[in-house]
Amino acid sequence: MRRDIFQAIADPTRRAIIALLAIQAMTPNNLATHFDTTRQAVSKHLKVLTECELVTQQYQGREIYYLLEIEKMKEIDKWLEQFRKIWETRFSQLDDLLSAIKKQQK
């Protein structure tokens, strides 16, 4: 089963969970109150996030606090790096090609 960080952030509910956990660690029950779904659905999202190592668990009695592994988020940043290089260059290779094609069409 494909299970990477890009798949993890593809779902809007999971992105919201990540954002909530970025502020503070929370239990599944607590998290579920923020959404319009059942606790079990949130739990399933947490399972996906755990498998991607985006969250870890902190057991406290019968409660389980989920913590965001913010370092993992850097993987997205790392992937974006190649594009950042391009968009930070005003006259990029892309623009050159585009101009070339347009010129060719005249």
Next chain:
Amino acid sequence: MRRDIFQAIADPTRRAIIALLAIQAMTPNNLATHFDTTRQAVSKHLKVLTECELVTQQYQGREIYYLLEIEKMKEIDKWLEQFRKIWETRFSQLDDLLSAIKKQQK
């Protein structure tokens, strides 16, 4: 149908297509030679990318050049911003909470 940039980059083939188009515009046929799937599958990915406005088309005779709209990639960067703020702060709120929980457990 959910169709946003986060879903667009969830698929590894689509990420590869994006990376290729970042270097230079290409036709579906040309793109397909880089992958182990059929041209039609690549075409479907291009359709998703088009619907997300991540690529545009440049018609040239019977060929269609697909161009990456690199500006759109900034949306991911924008979303990451909230987390960058956190990971750039050494003693974040998250660390504080983690410490608090650990302390509480002793």
Next chain:
DNA sequence: TATATTTGCAACCAGTTGGTTTCATACAAA
């Protein structure tokens, strides 16, 4: 101990996804 709470897991389900094959259309070249 009996009861309530927190949680994960399994089973099920409809909708989506990513792939295929087949076909029609549009343009280029012989």
Next chain:
DNA sequence: TTTGTATGAAACCAACTGGTTGCAAATATA
């Protein structure tokens, strides 16, 4: 004009997704 090439669209399919309900286990509380 005939043939070949580039492409998108449709139909189909197995696998995955995100959701549900029901249940069992573990911990807390009366």
